[in-house]
Amino acid sequence: MSNPPTFTFPLRTNVNYAHPFVQAIELFVGNLSYFCNEEELCDLFNQYGTVVHARIIRSDDKTRSLMYGFVLMATKQEMDGISQLLNGHLFMGRHLR
Numbered sequence: 001m002s003n004p005p006t007f008t009f010p011l012r013t014n015v016n017y018a019h020p021f022v023q024a025i026e027l028f029v030g031n032l033s034y035f036c037n038e039e040e041l042c043d044l045f046n047q048y049g050t051v052v053h054a055r056i057i058r059s060d061d062k063t064r065s066l067m068y069g070f071v072l073m074a075t076k077q078e079m080d081g082i083s084q085l086l087n088g089h090l091f092m093g094r095h096l097r
Helices: 038-046 076-086
Strands: 027-030 051-058 063-074
Touching: 027 038, 038 051, 038 063, 038 076, 063 076
Parallel strands: none
Antiparallel strands: 027 063, 051 063
16 A cells, blocks of 8 residues: 655745644735736735735736735734725725725
8 A cells, every 4th residue: 555645835934824724824805906916916015014925816818807816914913904904995996895
């Protein structure tokens, strides 16, 4: 009988994740502009903390945003603070949720 395959995942040692058993918890950002890109989203969130990763969900043809995305901050404290601070914030003509 053979051993089951072993999977290894790269860990980011410079990031203090929110929970020891979860590698990352991303913050949902809704009501984005159709034309928002990841760089603009990072610029907004970098004003309030360290952004590890940001992604915007796009249409099949990749031309516009589906009006939501996810942002990963360096610490849970930053994520909690930003989610309260930016909820309802006007960004590119739309109120974030």
